[in-house]
Amino acid sequence: MTKFVLGFHPFHVVSVSPWPFLGSVSVMSLSSSVVVYLIGGCLELLAGSALSLLLVSFLWWRDVIRESTGMGHHSKVVVSGLQLGMILFILSEVMFFFSLFFGWFFISLSPDVSLGCVTPPLGVQPLSFTSVPLLNTVILLSSGVSVTWSHHAILEEKSGTLPLALTCLLGATFMMFQCIEYYGIPFSISDSAYGSLFFVATGFHGFHVLVGTSFLGINLYRSSASHFSSSHHLGFEASAWYWHFVDVVWLFLFTSIYWWGS
Missing domain, CATH: 1.10.287.70 (Helix Hairpins)
Structure with missing residues (x-):
């Protein structure tokens, strides 16, 4: 005691x-x-x-x-509490995306008459998963590798600034390609429940990429200012957890919406 x-x-x-x-x-x-x-x-x-x-x-x-x-x-007890808070926050985000995936699979496995009893609905041309979505998958998976590289560098008392900067660049590149994808997409958010769920799910994920990139950008500045050590780097650790969550959600999005949904 x-x-x-x-x-x-x-x-x-x-x-x-x-x-x-x-x-x-x-x-x-x-x-x-x-x-x-x-x-x-x-x-x-x-x-x-x-x-x-x-x-x-x-x-x-x-x-x-x-x-x-x-x-x-931020003592060990405080850090432990903050880690638990971040884990609970990510779990709440998991529940949010679960609701979107539930809606997607519901209209896909049991399409309504208003959708023509088929998904994608008649007249809606889905995107090819081998174009921008596949490229963005490679980009996000690469960013997961670079942020892990940066984490290991910090644990070894080395500079993790370069791989962290690379992660931020990859995150910005992902958002740029998603904007290009939205610009040339052949349907809109008003095209039945299919279009609504597509844009809400991918759009909210894009927003999470924006937040995660900002989070990592702040830690990039802190890393260059030598704020982190092998035993005290909670800010970076929380951003890395969040980024890996964003990666995993994208894999589910790519598999269910872009690949299976097309």
Whole structure:
């Protein structure tokens, strides 16, 4: 049983911070702005909400980085709790994508009359899985290798900056090719449940790639600033877990939507 001497304990009691409240307000403002924009609202409100959320996120992460490095508040107990929190967050993301895959297999195995009792529906030309989707699969799998390479470099007290920069470049390349794919796609999100599920599933995955690339980009800066050691690199470890999750989800997307669905 752990003994606490003179009131000291291994937990981090965070100081008063405005970022949780401001972050919640920014998220609510952004979601409301998206709805208003879709029904004919102004783009300026949407841009302002997005910028406010980015600013709050930057300032909040800055404080967390300071707490973990210069202030030394992230003890082993705190790191263990943060690791558990990241695992639970990824599990919640798994449940989110599970609902999308459930909808996809439901309309594929039991297509409705409105779809012509066939999937893809009549008149909808599916994408070939041997074109951009296959290329993006190779890109994401390569990024998984490079981020693992960077992790092993950190564990060996070496610089993981180069493979981490390569991972960020591969993530940006993936998003570029997905934009090219969307530009030339022969159907739209309004083409029955097939089009809706296709764009929601692949679009949300693309959003996760954007978030993961940003996450890795922040750790790229921290790696170049020598914030990580072999025994203390939780920020990088969490981003690597998230990136591997993004890789696995894409493999399911490629197999079920692009390959089997075509």
